[in-house]
Amino acid sequence: MAGAGVAALAAAGVTLQNANASEPAKPAVQARPLSAPAAATLASDLTAHLGSDTAGSYYDAKARSLVVNVLDKTAAKAVEAKGAKARIVTHTLAQLDGARTTLKKDATIPGTSWSIDPVSNKVVVTADKSVTGARWDKLSKVVDGLGGTAELKRFQGEYKPFIAGGDAINGSGGRCSLGFNVVKGGQPYFLTAGHCTADISSWSDADGQEIGQNAESHFPGTDFGLVKYSSDAAHPSEVDLYDGSTQKITGAAEATVGMKVTRSGST
Numbered sequence: 157m158a159g160a161g162v163a164a165l166a167a168a169g170v171t172l173q174n175a176n177a178s179e180p181a182k183p184a185v186q187a188r189p190l191s192a193p194a195a196a197t198l199a200s201d202l203t204a205h206l207g208s209d210t211a212g213s214y215y216d217a218k219a220r221s222l223v224v225n226v227l228d229k230t231a232a233k234a235v236e237a238k239g240a241k242a243r244i245v246t247h248t249l250a251q252l253d254g255a256r257t258t259l260k261k262d263a264t265i266p267g268t269s270w271s272i273d274p275v276s277n278k279v280v281v282t283a284d285k286s287v288t289g290a291r292w293d294k295l296s297k298v299v300d301g302l303g304g305t306a307e308l309k310r311f312q313g314e315y316k317p318f319i320a321g322g323d324a325i326n327g328s329g330g331r332c333s334l335g336f337n338v339v340k341g342g343q344p345y346f347l348t349a350g351h352c353t354a355d356i357s358s359w360s361d362a363d364g365q366e367i368g369q370n371a372e373s374h375f376p377g378t379d380f381g382l383v384k385y386s387s388d389a390a391h392p393s394e395v396d397l398y399d400g401s402t403q404k405i406t407g408a409a410e411a412t413v414g415m416k417v418t419r420s421g422s423t
């Protein structure tokens with residue numbers, strides 16, 4: 157498309173130059189520099205305002221700007237007026253969610269994962285090295301059937317199941333929810349509720365496999381517990397959203413009054 161545009165301009169250069177000679181060039185709209193938290197707040201506001209006219213967003217850390225995917229020029233102007241960078245894309249979030257639903261129904265295959273990638277405006281499906289033969293053929297067929305809304309990639313390692321934030325944890329006949337995974341002194345831990353660790357000291361996953369022992373417990377007063385994993389294997393900083401997707405935690409901050417929060421848990 158870029159090449160065609162250059163060719164067209166080259167062919168019509170003299171005409172355009174003459175026709176626009178008296179018109180001042182419009183300055184390019186510059187996105188204002190934003191910190192990551194400020195970009196997240198702006199993204200939330202724009203999504204609420206524009207609704208289905210947006211198709212996801214992401215933070216360009218190098219340019220320190222928020223990039224918002226939109227479906228038309230009207231939405232693009234609204235985004236730019238707020239200081240973000242607008243990017244007109246093809247696929248709506250509804251289309252991408254539909255692709256993800258199809259994958260869950262027709263291609264739930266061990267060794268695969270998928271997520272909406274706002275940069276490519278597609279659902280990126282990744283298969284590890286264990287997905288071969290008939291399973292690879294089935295996955296490829298489903299992805300191909302989704303047209304341009306999905307693309308298939310290969311991961312040379314092997315996925316292994318790990319417990320994530322929001323998942324159920326069990327101990328001594330009680331159930332709680334894992335908050336999210338953290339690292340302390342280079343070792344893997346997870347945070348959970350202190351009113352859970354006050355009564356239970358050893359924790360297992362849904363399959364009954366022990367996953368950790370309490371390291372700290374604070375309740376009443378404050379309400380949090382820190383549990384050290386029994387294994388120091390990798391543990392992802394993800395939260396299960398209970399809709400077939402997860403959200404990765406990339407940082408932490410002090411909560412402030414009026415801040416929007418999201419809770420996800422097994423209960």
